[in-house]
Amino acid sequence: MKDSQSKRTVIIGDVHGCLEELDLLLAKVNYRPEKDSLYFLGDIINRGPYSKETYHRYKELQAVSILGNHEWHILTDMKNHGISKYCQRLRAEFGVAFDDFLNDIEQWPLFIENDEFILVHGGLAPGKSPKVTDPKILTAIRTWDGKGDILDHPKNTPWFELYTDSKLVVFGHWAALEGVVRQNSIGLDTGCVYGKKLTALILPERTLVSVQAKKTYHPINSDWVLKKR
Numbered sequence: 500m501k502d503s504q505s506k507r508t509v510i511i512g513d514v515h516g517c518l519e520e521l522d523l524l525l526a527k528v529n530y531r532p533e534k535d536s537l538y539f540l541g542d543i544i545n546r547g548p549y550s551k552e553t554y555h556r557y558k559e560l561q562a563v564s565i566l567g568n569h570e571w572h573i574l575t576d577m578k579n580h581g582i583s584k585y586c587q588r589l590r591a592e593f594g595v596a597f598d599d600f601l602n603d604i605e606q607w608p609l610f611i612e613n614d615e616f617i618l619v620h621g622g623l624a625p626g627k628s629p630k631v632t633d634p635k636i637l638t639a640i641r642t643w644d645g646k647g648d649i650l651d652h653p654k655n656t657p658w659f660e661l662y663t664d665s666k667l668v669v670f671g672h673w674a675a676l677e678g679v680v681r682q683n684s685i686g687l688d689t690g691c692v693y694g695k696k697l698t699a700l701i702l703p704e705r706t707l708v709s710v711q712a713k714k715t716y717h718p719i720n721s722d723w724v725l726k727k728r
């Protein structure tokens with residue numbers, strides 16, 4: 500009885516347009532909009548089958564999202580007038596909804612920090628507050644080179660192994676790991692768009708809930724260079 504009354508925080512990893520799996524996951528966690536807080540870790544769009552519809556679902560849910568590297572990429576491309584193929588493809592998919600989408604993601608934060616947790620898409624630079632960390636690092640880091648120039652060299656150390664604070668960091672982005680659970684960091688990108696799983700974290704219990712992808716929507720690519728270590 501107590502559990503069913505208590506307020507929960509539900510955090511969902513990289514959806515990448517996998518709308519059917521998102522709906523299944525929300526049902527599986529029994530998401531209650533009137534009681535629970537719902538967060539996304541960015542990369543809601545691209546690669547999967549339903550970018551526009553997934554974005555619209557996110558809006559319907561009145562959730563909060565941080566920027567993933569995919570949304571960040573769109574915002575930086577738009578500064579060059581959005582002429583990249585990347586932007587053109589998404590503009591075609593969104594149609595008249597594209598400008599609203601852009602105006603919205605411009606407001607998304609690069610990270611969210613409260614007393615309980617930090618949400619960030621990629622990760623953190625060792626010993627550095629996210630407030631003063633380069634957006635590229637926050638959205639795209641996997642491993643640390645000592646400077647923040649090369650963010651995913653497989654021989655370098657995963658950033659979370661260098662993170663020593665006690666506050667929980669919840670991150671996405673590194674699908675090849677298919678989830679990370681450590682004392683002070685939890686990785687929620689479990690590669691749904693690559694045919695693996697979509698995962699939610701429920702706080703404060705730290706319960707992980709996953710649903711299986713219905714299919715492989717996107718070939719395994721460079722994200723898979725960094726295999727499980």
Ligand SMILES: [Mn+2]
Nearest residue numbers: 542567568672
């Ligand atoms: Mn990503």
